[in-house]
Amino acid sequence: MVEAPERRRPAALRRGPETRAAIDAAAVELFARRGYHATSMRALAAAAKVQPAAIYHWYPGKEAILIRLQDDFMAELTERVVAAMDEQDRPALKLAAAVREHVFYHGEHTSEAFVTDSEIRALGEGPRRALIAKRDDYQAMFGGMIREGIADGSLRASDVDVATYAILLQCTGVALWFDPAGPLSLDEVAALHVELVLGSLAAAPGLIATAAGRG
Amino acid sequence: MVEAPERRRPAALRRGPETRAAIDAAAVELFARRGYHATSMRALAAAAKVQPAAIYHWYPGKEAILIRLQDDFMAELTERVVAAMDEQDRPALKLAAAVREHVFYHGEHTSEAFVTDSEIRALGEGPRRALIAKRDDYQAMFGGMIREGIADGSLRASDVDVATYAILLQCTGVALWFDPAGPLSLDEVAALHVELVLGSLAAAPGLIATAAGRG
DNA sequence: TAGGTTCCCTAACGATCGTTCATTTGAGTA
DNA sequence: TACTCAAATGAACGATCGTTAGGGAACCTA
Numbered sequence: 001m002v003e004a005p006e007r008r009r010p011a012a013l014r015r016g017p018e019t020r021a022a023i024d025a026a027a028v029e030l031f032a033r034r035g036y037h038a039t040s041m042r043a044l045a046a047a048a049k050v051q052p053a054a055i056y057h058w059y060p061g062k063e064a065i066l067i068r069l070q071d072d073f074m075a076e077l078t079e080r081v082v083a084a085m086d087e088q089d090r091p092a093l094k095l096a097a098a099v100r101e102h103v104f105y106h107g108e109h110t111s112e113a114f115v116t117d118s119e120i121r122a123l124g125e126g127p128r129r130a131l132i133a134k135r136d137d138y139q140a141m142f143g144g145m146i147r148e149g150i151a152d153g154s155l156r157a158s159d160v161d162v163a164t165y166a167i168l169l170q171c172t173g174v175a176l177w178f179d180p181a182g183p184l185s186l187d188e189v190a191a192l193h194v195e196l197v198l199g200s201l202a203a204a205p206g207l208i209a210t211a212a213g214r215g
Numbered sequence: 216m217v218e219a220p221e222r223r224r225p226a227a228l229r230r231g232p233e234t235r236a237a238i239d240a241a242a243v244e245l246f247a248r249r250g251y252h253a254t255s256m257r258a259l260a261a262a263a264k265v266q267p268a269a270i271y272h273w274y275p276g277k278e279a280i281l282i283r284l285q286d287d288f289m290a291e292l293t294e295r296v297v298a299a300m301d302e303q304d305r306p307a308l309k310l311a312a313a314v315r316e317h318v319f320y321h322g323e324h325t326s327e328a329f330v331t332d333s334e335i336r337a338l339g340e341g342p343r344r345a346l347i348a349k350r351d352d353y354q355a356m357f358g359g360m361i362r363e364g365i366a367d368g369s370l371r372a373s374d375v376d377v378a379t380y381a382i383l384l385q386c387t388g389v390a391l392w393f394d395p396a397g398p399l400s401l402d403e404v405a406a407l408h409v410e411l412v413l414g415s416l417a418a419a420p421g422l423i424a425t426a427a428g429r430g
Numbered sequence: 431t432a433g434g435t436t437c438c439c440t441a442a443c444g445a446t447c448g449t450t451c452a453t454t455t456g457a458g459t460a
Numbered sequence: 461t462a463c464t465c466a467a468a469t470g471a472a473c474g475a476t477c478g479t480t481a482g483g484g485a486a487c488c489t490a
Contacts, residue, residue: 014437014486035336037252041478053480054438062478118333121250159399162407169388170381177380184374192377200415229456229467256448268450269468277448 020058022048027065032111036066036122066119067127073112074134077105081141091148092155092203096194096211098145099171103190106175113175139164146201156202167197235273237263242280247326251281251337281334282342288327289349292320296356306363307370307418311409311426313360314386318405321390328390354379361416371417382412 015022026047030039041062045052059065084101088094106113120131143164149155157163171193178189191212198208230237241262245254256277260267274280299316303309321328335346358379364370372378386408393404406427413423 016437016487019437033336035250035252037250038337040476042476051439052478053440056479057437121248122253158410159403159407162399162404163411165388165392166385166408166411169391170385173380173384173388176384184377188374189377192374193381195373196378196381196415199417200411202414231467234467255446257446265467266469267448268470271449272467 019048019050019054022050023055023058023065024069027069028111028115031066031069031115031119036115036119063122063124063127066115066122067131069112070116070119070123070131071134073109073116074131074138077102077113078134078138080105081138085141085145090154091145091152092198092201092207093211095142095145095149095155095201096198098142099167099194099197100190102168102171103174103193104186106172107178107180107186107189110175110178113172117172139168142168149201149203154203154207155198163201166200170196234263234265234269237265238270238273238280239284242284243326243330246281246284246330246334251330251334278337278339278342281330281337282346284327285331285334285338285346288324288331289346289353292317292328293349293353295320296353300356300360305369306360306367307413307416307422308426310357310360310364310370310416311413313357314382314409314412315405317383317386318389318408319401321387322393322395322401322404325390325393328387332387354383357383364416364418369418369422370413378416381415385411 023044026044027039030044030047034043041052041055044065045055048055055065059068081098081101084097085094088097116131117135120128123131143160146155146157146160146163146167150157150160174189174193178186180186184192195208195212198211203211238259241259242254245259245262249258256267256270259280260270263270270280274283296313296316299312300309303312331346332350335343338346358375361370361372361375361378361382365372365375389404389408393401395401399407410423410427413426418426
């Protein structure tokens with residue numbers, strides 16, 4: 001019977017690169033809250049307000065979304081921390097600046113940080129190795145600063161590797177609990193971590209006060 | 216040779232509670248390596264050398280396996296740490312003993328530890344709340360020791376809550392990197408963490424040396 | 431205004447998921 | 461030797477998974 005012209009609704013919203021941004025935002029949110037494997041492409045699509053197939057216009061597959069998210073996070077984190085380090089000359093102050101920036105960036109991007117280091121397992125062999133290599137380089141940077149601080153007498157550590165692990169774990173962990181609506185500002189949290197880190201490395205109290213911004 | 220009543224192999228191995236242990240072991244291993252959602256009941260069954268359906272004789276469902284694993288870990292961890300604390304009287308020494316035991320237990324059960332705190336998201340509302348409550352109680356115990364240490368003058372911290380988070384994160388993280396085949400024994404790693412923790416809480420050098428077992 | 435390209439849709443594919451069903455095996459008991 | 465019940469099996473359920481095929485609307489260029 002004559003199928004009415006009916007105009008059946010504009011159906012397709014054309015948003016271009018906006019769509020990709022929506023997919024990325026949905027991925028960060030859902031991967032962080034539910035986990036990578038617990039997030040389906042359909043759930044992702046729904047959160048980005050597109051149909052599942054549309055995601056494949058922007059990404060070759062699910063894993064590529066995760067890889068991009070993690071790579072972007074690591075690249076930006078590294079760039080920021082290196083820049084902060086470069087503004088200082090003495091090793092202990094370099095370390096303090098790096099800790100501060102690390103904590104700050106993790107507090108500003110808690111979801112991305114969480115996904116980046118909790119979903120390494122979800123990656124296939126190649127991408128996993130690549131990400132781990134970047135993380136190892138990043139860690140080595142911190143280990144280097146500690147060693148230099150020991151060399152110039154401003155820091156002390158019984159085992160540099162263990163100290164490096166411990167320091168990065170506690171600073172990275174800020175992404176797990178920090179809440180901007182909580183009692184402490186990110187600035188305060190970062191300063192507190194500088195204090196804790198330098199304290200555990202037996203820095204002189206005067207140096208700690210200076211580096212934590214209370215000097 | 217003859218002998219061969221041969222009977223085409225007993226098809227169905229009847230192993231009783233051994234089966235449950237095999238399922239539990241497979242679950243720890245696979246949940247830790249691949250993740251809860253990335254581990255299928257079929258993969259679990261294969262690792263335990265049973266058919267998938269057999270698992271349902273011992274557990275009502277997949278989530279129950281995870282819940283049991285996590286509950287057992289938290290219960291045993293708490294019991295051990297409380298026992299270690301109870302052997303000390305001064306707050307700073309209580310804390311040192313707790314840190315030592317916490318690190319030790321995490322190093323001895325890296326997979327269980329990892330699954331327990333990385334798969335909280337995988338739990339349904341009820342079990343998740345229950346586990347988080349236990350974890351919060353556990354954390355509060357550490358916060359309490361730090362507060363007492365501050366009260367008696369042996370410790371110092373600008374913010375007790377942040378210090379508690381930081382300390383537990385670095386000690387729990389031992390489960391992520393510790394390798395018994397590595398250069399350090401678990402005893403050494405635990406002692407190093409006692410040192411780092413007390414250092415970050417500005418304990419007196421003499422106290423640190425004593426508590427870390429170098430006194 | 432015609433043609434090509436970009437972007438997104440609907441629909442469906444085969445695979446795999448957690449789980450259940452009905453049955454069989456084996457050990458213990460009378 | 462028969463009965464009973466725990467412990468496991470093989471097969472299948474419906475749901476959901478990641479992904480793809482094919483078509484059509486919106487935009488750009490000429």
